Structures are given as C-alpha cells and as structure tokens.
Amino acid sequence: MSIQPGSMAARDLDALLHPQTHLGQHHRTGPMMLQRAEGVYMYDDQGKQYLEGLAGLWCTALGYGNEELARAAYDQIKQLSYAQLFASKSHEVGVLLAEKLKAMVPIPDARVFFGNSGSDANDSQIKLIWYYNNVMGRPQKKKIIGRVKGYHGITLASGSLTGLAMSHKGFDLPLPGGRFLHTDLPHYWRNALPGESEEEFATRLANNLEQLILKEGPDTVAAFIAEPVMGAGGVVTPPRTYFEKVQAVLKKYDVLFIDDEVICGFGRTGKPFGADTYGIEADTMSLAKALTSAYQPLSAVVVKGEIYQALLNAADDMGPFGHGYTYSGHPVACAVGLKTLEIYERDGIFARAAALSPQFQARLARFNNHPLVGEVRGVGLIGAVELVASKTTKAPFEPAGKVGAECLKHCHDEGLICRAIGDVMGFCPPLIITPAQIDELFDKFERAMAKTLDWANGQGLLAA
Numbered sequence: 535m536s537i538q539p540g541s542m543a544a545r546d547l548d549a550l551l552h553p554q555t556h557l558g559q560h561h562r563t564g565p566m567m568l569q570r571a572e573g574v575y576m577y578d579d580q581g582k583q584y585l586e587g588l589a590g591l592w593c594t595a596l597g598y599g600n601e602e603l604a605r606a607a608y609d610q611i612k613q614l615s616y617a618q619l620f621a622s623k624s625h626e627v628g629v630l631l632a633e634k635l636k637a638m639v640p641i642p643d644a645r646v647f648f649g650n651s652g653s654d655a656n657d658s659q660i661k662l663i664w665y666y667n668n669v670m671g672r673p674q675k676k677k678i679i680g681r682v683k684g685y686h687g688i689t690l691a692s693g694s695l696t697g698l699a700m701s702h703k704g705f706d707l708p709l710p711g712g713r714f715l716h717t718d719l720p721h722y723w724r725n726a727l728p729g730e731s732e733e734e735f736a737t738r739l740a741n742n743l744e745q746l747i748l749k750e751g752p753d754t755v756a757a758f759i760a761e762p763v764m765g766a767g768g769v770v771t772p773p774r775t776y777f778e779k780v781q782a783v784l785k786k787y788d789v790l791f792i793d794d795e796v797i798c799g800f801g802r803t804g805k806p807f808g809a810d811t812y813g814i815e816a817d818t819m820s821l822a823k824a825l826t827s828a829y830q831p832l833s834a835v836v837v838k839g840e841i842y843q844a845l846l847n848a849a850d851d852m853g854p855f856g857h858g859y860t861y862s863g864h865p866v867a868c869a870v871g872l873k874t875l876e877i878y879e880r881d882g883i884f885a886r887a888a889a890l891s892p893q894f895q896a897r898l899a900r901f902n903n904h905p906l907v908g909e910v911r912g913v914g915l916i917g918a919v920e921l922v923a924s925k926t927t928k929a930p931f932e933p934a935g936k937v938g939a940e941c942l943k944h945c946h947d948e949g950l951i952c953r954a955i956g957d958v959m960g961f962c963p964p965l966i967i968t969p970a971q972i973d974e975l976f977d978k979f980e981r982a983m984a985k986t987l988d989w990a991n992g993q994g995l996l997a998a
C-alpha cells in the first residue's frame with residue numbers, strides 16, 4: 535500500500551506512537567483506518583465493510599452503535615458527569631453496579647473496587663493481596679505465580695505477571711525482586727509428553743506447581759493468577775481436571791486464586807464467568823472489557839468478604855486505604871456498565887452465547903482438516919486455529935508469525951477482522967452475532983485460508 539502524503543494514514547505516522555504494534559512494519563504498510571461501526575460490522579475510510587471477528591480486543595460483546603448504551607452515557611453525563619469515590623464520597627450508579635456484580639459473581643460476600651482497565655485491575659489485585667498479607671501479619675507472603683503465555687496486562691506489575699516474551703523484552707520485566715513467578719502453560723496439544731492423557735498432563739502440571747511453591751517456600755507464596763481460557767497467549771483452553779487439581783494445591787498451601795476474567799467474564803465461555811465453566815472457586819476476580827461492552831473504560835476487582843473484613847479490621851491501625859484512581863467508579867462508566875448488565879440479563883445474552891456455541895465450534899472444527907492447521911480449540915464463542923508447518927510433527931513455522939500475518943492480510947482482504955497471535959488465528963465475535971453471521975465469518979476465513987495455503991506452498995513453507 536502506498537501512503538499518500540497528507541492523508542490521514544500519513545498523519546498517523548507523524549503523530550501516533552501505536553500500542554502493541556511492530557513500528558517498522560507500521561511505517562511500511564500504514565494503518566487500517568476504521569471510521570464507523572454498527573452491530574457486528576466495521577467500516578474503513580474507503581467504506582469497506584468488515585465482519586468483526588474479535589469483538590474489538592475481545593471486548594465489544596454487544597457490538598457497535600448500541601443506542602441504549604449511548605443514551606445511558608448521555609443521561610449520566612447530564613446528571614452527574616463526574617464524582618469521586620475517595621474519602622467516603624459515593625454515588626448511586628457506583629453502588630448499584632457494585633451490588634449487581636456482588637450478586638452475579640461466584641465469590642462469597644464480595645466487595646468491588648473499580649478501576650479503568652484490565653491492567654490496573656491486576657495491579658490492584660497485587661497491591662490488595664500484599665496489603666492483605668501485611669495486615670494479616672505475614673509480610674513475607676508476597677510472591678505471585680502466573681503462567682507461561684498468560685496475559686494479565688502491561689503495566690509494570692501486571693506486565694510482570696504476564697508470561698509473554700514480547701511483553702517483557704526491552705522493558706526490563708518481570709520486575710526484579712523475585713516476587714513474580716511463572717508456572718507451566720497448560721496447553722495439552724503442544725506440551726503433553728508422548729502417550730500422556732489429558733488428565734495425566736493436568737496432574738503433572740499441578741505437581742509442577744506444587745514443586746514450585748515448595749521450592750520458593752509456601753510461606754512466601756501469596757497468590758496464583760490465571761485466565762480460565764488464556765486469550766492473548768493463543769486462546770488456550772485448559773485440559774480436563776486442570777483447575778480442580780491446581781486448586782487442591784493452592785488450598786493446601788494457603789495460596790489465593792486470582793481469577794482473571796477480563797476476557798472470559800460475561801458470557802464468553804457460554805456461562806456468566808469462566809469460573810462457572812471450569813469450576814473455579816476464586817478468592818478474587820478481575821473484570822473489565824465486556825463489563826461495559828467496551829463503551830466506557832471500566833474494570834473491577836472483586837474480593838471475597840473475608841479479605842475485605844481483614845482490611846476493615848486493620849483500618850484503625852493502618853489509616854486510610856491508600857489505593858485508588860481519580861476515575862475509580864467513574865459515574866459515566868458505571869452507568870454504562872449497569873445498562874450493559876441489564877441488557878445481558880434482559881436479552882439472555884449469556885444463554886444466547888451458549889446456544890450459538892455448537893455452531894461456532896463446529897464451523898471452527900472444520901479447519902482441523904486444513905493442511906495448514908495443527909490444532910483447533912475453543913469454548914463458547916471464543917476459539918482459535920493454530921497454523922503449523924507440519925500437521926504430523928506439529929513443527930511450527932519459521933520464523934514464527936509470518937504465516938499468521940499473511941493469513942490476517944487475506945482475512946482483511948475478505949472483509950474479516952480477527953487476530954493473528956503469532957501463527958494462531960483467534961476468534962471472539964460480539965455475543966450478538968447471528969447464526970448467519972457466524973457462517974459468514976467462517977466462509978470468509980475459509981477463503982482467506984485457501985489463499986494463505988497457496989502462498990505458503992508458493993514459498994515452500996510446508997514441511998514435506
């Protein structure tokens with residue numbers, strides 16, 4: 535693509551520093567300029583239509599241009615455009631949204647702390663748990679265990695929990711001090727030993743987690759953090775019995791479970807939370823993204839009552855709980871969140887996701903036979919296909935990401951937006967997608983895959 539001088543694309547290169555972008559590639563190809571969106575479709579500045587196959591960044595569950603959400607924001611701006619929650623000030627929509635979440639989450643006697651993003655939610659998790667262990671008289675219990683390829687955000691601390699090389703490289707992360715550890719990636723297809731069953735694989739990983747806790751010293755390990763389905767690390771669904779076995783280890787050593795529901799929360803896996811799908815009994819939960827269907831930036835940390843009670847008991851000794859953001863519980867974001875949850879409930883959106891899942895997963899599974907595909911995986915309305923150089927040996931492409939990038943280009947040509955995570959093609963459409971649109975999504979992807987195969991054959995990239 536040639537970038538016309540003076541065009542918005544050229545001005546983009548002169549003015550923006552793009553997040554999570556290969557900057558050199560960006561200067562060679564220019565941006566994809568998106569201009570408007572309606573329902574599950576986006577339109578670029580040339581009027582080309584794209585089917586949204588990733589719900590923005592796994593977040594726009596109700597699609598685009600929803601009148602009710604726009605109205606909720608407008609009305610709240612007119613009534614109370616801003617109010618803080620610091621120093622005992624409060625407002626109705628903040629209380630109503632916290633009450634609603636408290637009633638929804640599978641966490642006993644929950645309390646809700648609001649932030650603005652998934653990353654700051656996970657930073658808040660870390661700070662809350664450190665603070666909690668300090669007031670509980672165990673100041674040495676501070677280490678947090680994430681997983682290889684887990685994604686929990688990008689700030690200094692949440693980025694340290696993330697287990698992706700790209701998030702660490704060049705940023706001097708994880709933070710020094712030995713407080714951020716990583717255990718195995720629970721990817722059965724890729725990492726099982728020859729002849730190992732899914733259950734045996736889960737047992738081995740739970741044993742490895744136990745060994746790590748013992749090596750570090752259980753009295754130094756505060757928490758384990760996991761996404762029910764790993765999203766940005768390649769849409770990895772957990773092997774059977776994994777969470778059951780992991781939780782038994784955590785309970786044994788009094789290690790808290792932080793459930794990162796930033797992608798899985800609010801119906802994505804076919805149930806309200808990933809915790810419901812996988813039998814996770816979390817101590818705390820991080821929520822963001824679909825909490826407002828991305829119409830406003832809003833996140834929530836939900837903690838069990840027992841943790842809140844410990845903070846409350848310590849308050850007279852510790853003084854004010856010194857954590858929070860200017861926009862913690864921003865009323866406009868809370869009003870939109872409240873309306874989003876009302877729509878989920880009224881329109882049965884979670885049940886709808888569950889009902890659409892068999893069609894979505896069946897269409898995805900058809901790619902199992904494709905010569906480029908090593909594995910197809912997914913649950914609810916999230917899924918992925920992993921592209922490999924050899925179906926038999928599972929050998930990945932070299933260099934990693936080149937074939938995924940090519941496939942993404944063909945998806946865009948076909949009018950489909952999805953995500954290339956290296957050579958894993960990820961799908962996570964808005965939950966309002968219709969059966970016909972699911973077919974449209976995978977018809978487009980089929981054509982993109984055919985072109986990618988031609989190209990890969992032309993380049994001699996497939997193993998003989």
Ligand SMILES: Cc1ncc(COP(=O)(O)O)c(C=O)c1O
Pocket residue numbers: 591650651652653654656685686687688761765766794795796797822
């Ligand atoms: C599971 C999970 N946790 C945390 C985050 C970070 O959220 P944010 O980008 O809003 O900071 C993400 C973002 O994709 C995520 O997928």
